[in-house]
Structure formats: C-alpha cells, structure tokens
Amino acid sequence: MQCACIAAALIFGSVPERVRFVPGMVFILVWTTVVYDFVAYWSWSNHGWIRNFGCLKEISNLTSTDYHPYCHQGAYDFSGGGPIHIASGFSGLAYCLVLGKRRHVHVEHHSLVNVMLGTGILWFGWFAGSGGAAGASNTRAAVASTNTTIAGAAGALSWAIFDYFGTRKLSALSFCSGAVAGLVAISSAAGFVAPWAALIIGIASSFVCALWTRVKRQFKKRFGFDDTFAAFSVHGCGGVVGYVLTGVFAQKWVAKLDGTKIDGGGIDGNGVQVYYQIVAAAAIAGWSFFMSLIFLLLINLIPGLQLRQSKEDERLGGDFAEMGEVAYRLMISEPDDNFTDDVPVSHEVGVLADGKRIAVATDLKDQLPAAIPAKSGSDDRHPNHSFRLKLLKSKILNAVDGGVEPENNHIFKDVEAQSVPQTL
Numbered sequence: 001m002q003c004a005c006i007a008a009a010l011i012f013g014s015v016p017e018r019v020r021f022v023p024g025m026v027f028i029l030v031w032t033t034v035v036y037d038f039v040a041y042w043s044w045s046n047h048g049w050i051r052n053f054g055c056l057k058e059i060s061n062l063t064s065t066d067y068h069p070y071c072h073q074g075a076y077d078f079s080g081g082g083p084i085h086i087a088s089g090f091s092g093l094a095y096c097l098v099l100g101k102r103r104h105v106h107v108e109h110h111s112l113v114n115v116m117l118g119t120g121i122l123w124f125g126w127f128a129g130s131g132g133a134a135g136a137s138n139t140r141a142a143v144a145s146t147n148t149t150i151a152g153a154a155g156a157l158s159w160a161i162f163d164y165f166g167t168r169k170l171s172a173l174s175f176c177s178g179a180v181a182g183l184v185a186i187s188s189a190a191g192f193v194a195p196w197a198a199l200i201i202g203i204a205s206s207f208v209c210a211l212w213t214r215v216k217r218q219f220k221k222r223f224g225f226d227d228t229f230a231a232f233s234v235h236g237c238g239g240v241v242g243y244v245l246t247g248v249f250a251q252k253w254v255a256k257l258d259g260t261k262i263d264g265g266g267i268d269g270n271g272v273q274v275y276y277q278i279v280a281a282a283a284i285a286g287w288s289f290f291m292s293l294i295f296l297l298l299i300n301l302i303p304g305l306q307l308r309q310s311k312e313d314e315r316l317g318g319d320f321a322e323m324g325e326v327a328y329r330l331m332i333s334e335p336d337d338n339f340t341d342d343v344p345v346s347h348e349v350g351v352l353a354d355g356k357r358i359a360v361a362t363d364l365k366d367q368l369p370a371a372i373p374a375k376s377g378s379d380d381r382h383p384n385h386s387f388r389l390k391l392l393k394s395k396i397l398n399a400v401d402g403g404v405e406p407e408n409n410h411i412f413k414d415v416e417a418q419s420v421p422q423t424l
Contacts, residue, residue, distance in 0.1 A: 003040070003080055003129075004032045007088040013231030014092030017102050018314055021322050023305040030295050031091060039284050040083040043075070050075050050082070050280045054272075073263060075280035076250055076273070078144065079133035081188025081243045082284045089236020090285045091292040093227070098296045099307060101226035103314050112172050119176040123152055126183050130190040140257035144190035147198035148183065154202030155182020162210045174210075181209040181234050185242030189249065192262070197249035205241040212237050240281050247277030 008028045012019065042050040047070060049056060054073030075082070130148040134141035159178025163171050185205030186198055193201070213233050219225035227233050250265030250273060265273045300307045313321030320326065 003084055004036050007036055007080075007084045008032055010084070010088035010231050010235050011092045011095060013229040013235075014096040014227045015099055016228045017104070017318055018099055018308055019095075019318070020307060020309055023299055023307050026305060027095075027292075027295060027299055027307075030299075031292060034295070035091060035288050035291050036083060036087060039087050039287065043077050043082050043280075043284075046070055046072070048074075050077075050283070053276050053280065075243075075276045076192050076246050076262070076265075077188045077243070077280075078191035078246075079130045079187045081184070081239050081246070082280065085184045085187060085235040085239030086243060086281060086284045087288040089232045089234075089239055090289040092231035093236060094289050094292040095296060096227050096232070097225065098293065098300070099226075102228065103311065104317075115176050116172060119179055123149075123179060123183065126152070130187060134191055134258060136258065138258050140191055140254065140260075143195070143254060143257060146195055147186055147190045147193060150195050150198040151182040151186035151202035151205075152179045153182070154199050155179055155185070155206035158182075158203045158206035159210045162207060177213075177230065177234065178206040178210070181206045181238040184235055184238035185245070187239070188243045189246040192246055192250040192254055192265070194249070194251055194254060197245075197251075197267075201242055201245050201249065204245060205238045208241050209234050209238050236285070240285065243281045244274065244277050247274035 008031065011028075011031070012024065042048040045051065051072055051074045052070050053075060055071035058071075077083070126148050127145050131141045131145035134144055156175045156179035159181065160170055160174045162178075163169070163174040182202035182205055185201050189198070189201055209230075213230060216225060216227060216233060246265065248266045250262065251268055252262055252264040255262045263270045263273065296307060299305050309318065309321055317326070
C-alpha cells in the first residue's frame with residue numbers, strides 16, 4: 001500500500017498547474033487497481049510472470065493438475081524500480097500528453113531551499129525502501145543501503161558536473177535532480193549489485209536523465225510535451241536505466257548474503273538476464289502508458305470529470321481554482337496620505353483591495369503601475385520605498401512567467417527612478 005501511494009504521487013509531477021484534483025483522484029483509484037497492482041504482482045509474486053520469465057514455456061505446458069515448478073528465474077527488482085518508478089513515469093507521460101502543455105507558468109522551482117530539504121528527506125527515506133526490502137536487518141540490507149547512498153551521491157555529482165559544462169554554474173537544482181535520478185536507478189539493483197556497480201549505475205542514470213531533460217525542451221516546443229517537474233524524465237528514464245543495468249551487474253554473492261540464490265547477471269556470465277530485464281521493462285512501460293492513456297481519455301469524457309482546468313482557472317492558478325487558497329502571498333504596499341512607518345497600507349496580489357481576484361501570471365503585470373508611486377521629482381520618498389522597478393520585474397515576471405517578457409513590457413521603461421516598497 002505504501003509503494004502504491006508513492007507511485008501514484010509521482011505521476012502528478014508531470015502535470016502541475018493544469019490538472020483538476022477530483023478527476024485526478026478518480027484516475028488514481030483506477031490506476032492503482034489496474035496498473036500498479038498488476039505490475040507489482042507480475043514483479044514480486046511467486047507466481048508473477050516477470051519473476052518467472054525464464055520458465056514461462058515450461059509452466060504453460062503443464063496441465064492444471066500438475067505441480068507448477070515456478071523457477072523464479074526472471075527479471076530482478078529489489079525495491080520497486082518497475083512497479084513504482086517505471087510505471088509512474090510512463091503513466092505521467094501519458095497524463096501530460098493528454099492534458100497538453102501549460103498556458104501559464106506560475107511557479108518553476110520557486111524555492112530551492114524546499115527542493116534541497118525535500119531531497120534530503122527523500123534520500124533518508126530511501127533507506128527504508130531499499131534497505132528495508134531485504135525484510136530483515138542483515139548483511140544484504142546493509143549492502144543495499146550502502147548502494148543507495150553511493151548511487152545517489154554519484155548521480156548528484158554527475159548531473160551537477162554535466163550541467164556545469166553548459167552553464168559554468170554549479171547548480172543546487174542539478175545536484176538534487178541527479179541525486180533523485182541515482183536513487184531511482186538503484187531501486188531495482190540495490191540488493192543485487194556490488195557497491196562499485198552502484199557507482200556506475202548512479203552516473204549512467206544521471207547522465208541519461210540530464211541529457212533527456214535537455215532534449216525534451218525541443219519536444220515541448222514542437223509537440224506540446226510538458227513534463228512539468230520531470231516525473232517521466234527522472235523516474236521513467238532513470239527507472240529503465242537502473243532496471244536494465246541490474247541485469248548487467250547483478251552478482252550471486254550479493255544475493256547470497258541472506259541465502260537467496262540467483263543466477264547473477266551479465267557480469268557473472270548470465271547474459272540472458274539482460275534480455276529478461278529489457279523485456280520486463282518494456283512490458284511495464286507499455287502496460288502503464290497505454291492503460292493510463294485509455295483510462296484518462298475515458299474519464300475525460302465523463303461529464304464533470306474533465307481532466308484539465310478551464311482557461312480561466314489556469315489563469316488564476318490551481319491553488320485559487322481548486323482550493324481557494326494560495327501557498328504564498330506577495331504583498332505590495334501602496335503609500336497614501338495615511339502611510340506610517342508602523343502600519344503600511346498593503347494589498348494582496350491575487351486579491352485586490354476591492355475584493356477582485358487577479359491572476360498572478362497575467363493580471364499582475366497590468367496592476368503594477370497602480371502600485372508604483374508617481375514620480376515626484378524630489379528625493380523625499382519614504383525610506384521603505386527603496387527597491388527599484390527593475391528588481392520588481394525580476395522578482396515577479398521572471399518568477400511567474402518563466403522569464404518570458406510580456407507584450408506590455410513598455411510599462412517598465414524609463415521608470416527606474418520610481419521606487420517600489422520593500423514589503424515586496
């Protein structure tokens with residue numbers, strides 16, 4: 001149940017700022033039943049076909065009265081690379097293709113502090129997923145936990161270095177993205193590979209995911225592909241990379257640490273294991289994508305369950321449209337005759353003084369001139385009004401419009417002498 005909840009949550013990383021909540025919950029109910037449950041059974045059940053892929057022919061030739069010798073010679077998946085990451089990543093891909101790209105970019109990685117904090121919490125929790133998948137506090141669990149940290153660290157450094165060659169900046173966001181990519185990739189392999197192999201898996205996954213995030217920008221421009229927070233790019237792509245490389249680097253001695261017997265992977269001379277992993281990854285990806293696509297299209301036809309927000313709701317933002325609340329309140333102080341140091345006159349961006357709601361992404365630009373004090377030609381402005389309009393433009397337009405210059409950019413010209421309040 002916990003894995004199912006995690007997988008379902010990952011899907012929505014592909015579709016923020018345009019998805020409706022209630023249809024999304026209906027989809028998750030269907031998805032966990034028909035997609036996740038099936039894939040989890042195939043991968044982990046004693047009778048699952050993915051787990052017994054190597055002896056499917058023998059099993060199919062037996063009659064119902066025969067003893068079924070399930071061989072457990074199939075694809076390896078230690079802690080959810082297939083049912084969680086590949087399944088959610090490709091379902092997220094289907095979701096974002098059905099919805100199309102965003103009309104407005106309200107937020108885009110708006111708080112790196114939260115990103116870093118969340119990555120740290122996620123990394124810590126990954127020990128429960130990878131190490132805990134051993135089912136006991138034993139040597140194999142210790143190796144799985146060690147592999148988790150190595151892959152995560154390798155992925156974090158690799159992505160940051162990869163982006164550095166293009167930007168000449170050491171990005172915290174790149175570091176966090178690489179850490180998640182490495183953790184995703186090691187999920188399948190944690191209890192099957194040696195620590196040195198975890199290093200390679202983390203680097204390889206981070207490189208593939210980072211490369212894809214650059215390529216997807218062209219897809220977004222040409223085909224409307226908008227994987228908003230990279231659920232498919234990291235979990236889908238990273239999950240497949242880790243899943244396949246598990247077949248390359250799996251070793252008998254690692255599994256044997258808790259008494260489990262396997263044939264190993266390509267490095268142990270069992271090259272067919274790579275084939276098992278590729279077929280299983282393709283099956284999980286295909287099942288997740290096409291079943292999700294079918295259910296999403298059907299749900300969208302039901303009156304009242306349209307998947308995408310209306311144009312007006314998207315303009316206002318999902319927080320306003322779906323919950324009537326906002327996570328952040330940007331305040332603009334307007335000086336007037338009653339202005340004092342202690343009690344500034346303030347208006348919320350999102351709700352004007354007259355009670356009218358405005359959209360952060362669009363209407364804010366039109367409301368800015370009203371919030372800027374008229375140029376007086378003197379230097380007796382209030383000391384709290386020291387930020388220049390250029391800073392306001394940077395804080396608001398680049399944050400809520402993704403850095404895209406608005407058509408009415410002329411309102412910002414020739415007004416640098418004017419000031420805006422520090423309460424921004």
